[in-house]
Amino acid sequence: MLINLFKIGSIWAFKYFFEDKSLFRELADYYNRSNYRFETHSVEDRDKLKALLESRGFEVQIVEDTSDFLVRIPKKQKYASILKNSVENWLEADWRVFLMKDKASAELAELEGAERPPSKK
Numbered sequence: 001m002l003i004n005l006f007k008i009g010s011i012w013a014f015k016y017f018f019e020d021k022s023l024f025r026e027l028a029d030y031y032n033r034s035n036y037r038f039e040t041h042s043v044e045d046r047d048k049l050k051a052l053l054e055s056r057g058f059e060v061q062i063v064e065d066t067s068d069f070l071v072r073i074p075k076k077q078k079y080a081s082i083l084k085n086s087v088e089n090w091l092e093a094d095w096r097v098f099l100m101k102d103k104a105s106a107e108l109a110e111l112e113g114a115e116r117p118p119s120k121k
Helices: 021-030 043-055 103-111
Strands: 002-008 011-014 037-040 059-063 070-074 086-092 095-100
Touching: 002 043, 002 086, 011 043, 011 086, 021 037, 021 043, 037 043, 043 059, 070 103, 095 103
Parallel strands: 002 059
Antiparallel strands: 002 011, 011 037, 070 095, 086 095
């Protein structure tokens, strides 16, 4: 199973539901309950997380360019179904932008009415 570990500002974060409770307990120090995600502020801890996950059979992808994982919806639109698969979200003008946990979640959000933001090149 692939886990994307995203660079978001000054943190590294990912979202994943672990059915293996022992693995969740090992990662508990990194879990941010208010954001429902795992996160760390250092590259050293990021590398520890990556190594631990890989030792448990996960493939971990470090993602610094998040553009392929972004979707947006109008600010006033309901978003609960999109939020559950997002790692982060924020407001931009009249839009709520979501960083989705993987490309499949971004595609699902598009099926639910989200769109890809224009690229910032």
